[in-house]
Amino acid sequence: MSQFIVGLTGGIGSGKTTVANMFADLGIDIVDADIIAREVVEPNSAGLAKISAHFGPNILNKDSSLNRAKLRDIVFKNENEKNWLNQLLHPLIRAQMINQCNLAQSKYCILAVPLLLENKLQSLVNRVLVTDCNTNTQISRASHRDKNSAAQIKQIMAAQLDRETRITYADDIINTELILTQIRAICENLHQNYLKLAN
Known part of the structure; x- marks a missing residue:
């Protein structure tokens, strides 16, 4: 793979889709494992x-x-x-x-994989970008989106890496507790950085 690849990952309800869509708006191809x-x-x-x-x-x-x-x-x-x-x-x-x-x-692409780290797929990517938010936010977002109970979401989270461990693998982190305009600004900064790295 000659392509420069950014691996996008994060726990359930951590805002991966929102971030992926922002990179797509910047003209970047998204490869979505889901x-x-x-x-x-x-x-x-x-x-x-x-x-x-x-x-x-x-x-x-x-x-x-x-x-x-x-x-x-x-x-x-x-x-x-x-x-x-x-x-x-x-x-x-x-x-x-x-x-x-x-x-x-596109100059680089985003490989969005919820279980990138759990399935040890880091070798496929040049950088790891993690979406992060606090646990309560994950539970409320995911249960609202998937119409699942908080208990079901906690069960899914238990099968994923914990937040602290996931962050240790990250080259870049986006805090998705921020408002959308702030998240977009971070994505734009990262985009400029990735373009430089891809060259």
């Missing part, structure tokens, strides 16, 4: 065929799409099934991320 993760299990994909062969046809909705809630329920309760799924999907997602970064047209 979108790729959905694409590799779309109807008629090799990924979905393997999942339905393994878990049975009941894992599909009537329209042949993946029943995510059912799958999440199975893997949340069964560590072996979770490992099986990760071993199937992670290489597919990783290959697609690398491919899309290679195809990016």
